[in-house]
Amino acid sequence: MTLHKVLKYLALVIGVIGLILLGRIIATGDDAIKASADLQASHLDPYMWIAYLVLLAVIVLVAIFVIVGLFRGSIKTTLIAVGSFVVIVFIAYALSDGTARELKDGSMLSASGDHWVGAGLITFYILAGIAVASMIFSGIKKLAK
Numbered sequence: 001m002t003l004h005k006v007l008k009y010l011a012l013v014i015g016v017i018g019l020i021l022l023g024r025i026i027a028t029g030d031d032a033i034k035a036s037a038d039l040q041a042s043h044l045d046p047y048m049w050i051a052y053l054v055l056l057a058v059i060v061l062v063a064i065f066v067i068v069g070l071f072r073g074s075i076k077t078t079l080i081a082v083g084s085f086v087v088i089v090f091i092a093y094a095l096s097d098g099t100a101r102e103l104k105d106g107s108m109l110s111a112s113g114d115h116w117v118g119a120g121l122i123t124f125y126i127l128a129g130i131a132v133a134s135m136i137f138s139g140i141k142k143l144a145k
Contacts, residue, residue, distance in 0.1 A: 014050065014054060018047070021047040021050065025044065025047065028043055088127065089123050091126070092118075092119040092120075092122035093115070096118030096119045096121075096122055097114075097115065098111040098113075098114045098115025098116075098118065099111055099114055100114065101114055
């Protein structure tokens, strides 16, 4: 049996289990589940464990295929891409400032946490700008031909 067939049947089984668990949640009703901690544990916990298992499987498969792809392709290109990403993160971290802030729920966000949140946002803006610029550049390049 090929890997594709095994994964297809595994996905089908996980989907059916998820549908059964969802049916139990819908049949019980949200008011009853909100009112009882026992119903929350018996209905929501198995559903969440299925989600955790699917997330774990996806992470493992992505890691495996990325590692296999690294050895099949050019390691130099991959290292240049990863290095460029790290440089962008360092630039974003240098551009962001960090101050301790009070959150809406009354807890405090540390200056370091605020610094990393700002760096993440700036990283996103830089990468989004690069993506938009590359699309515009490729469009102009196609029009020129």
